[in-house]
Amino acid sequence: MQETEFSTLLYRYFFFGWLFKDASRGNLFERAAAWRHNREQARWLPTYMRRWFWCGAVLYGIGGALEWMLQAPGMSAIFYVPGAMSVPVNAVIGVAWLGLKLMPGPL
Numbered sequence: 001m002q003e004t005e006f007s008t009l010l011y012r013y014f015f016f017g018w019l020f021k022d023a024s025r026g027n028l029f030e031r032a033a034a035w036r037h038n039r040e041q042a043r044w045l046p047t048y049m050r051r052w053f054w055c056g057a058v059l060y061g062i063g064g065a066l067e068w069m070l071q072a073p074g075m076s077a078i079f080y081v082p083g084a085m086s087v088p089v090n091a092v093i094g095v096a097w098l099g100l101k102l103m104p105g106p107l
Contacts, residue, residue, distance in 0.1 A: 013051065042097055049094065062083075063078070063080040
């Protein structure tokens with residue numbers, strides 16, 4: 001069994017692109033198969049949303065604690081910015097999840 005590198009595991013823990021297939025290539029049957037595959041894989045998107053939410057909340061909390069306890073707004077910004085970036089990432093994941101659940105497949 002081949003060991004997966006830590007960087008690959010970390011990437012797969014936070015980013016979901018590796019789960020999906022390109023549904024814009026191939027003939028009608030290949031695109032439909034890719035669409036079905038992507039719809040099945042969409043069940044994992046709420047898991048990714050939870051991961052991003054909790055990481056953002058923890059980072060934002062660390063930033064708040066640093067600002068409150070150490071009075072270091074510059075140091076807290078190091079944690080605030082990635083914590084705040086989890087909000088648009090969650091918005092993108094939510095739109096992708098809703099799109100895969102609600103949109104019709106390729107014609």
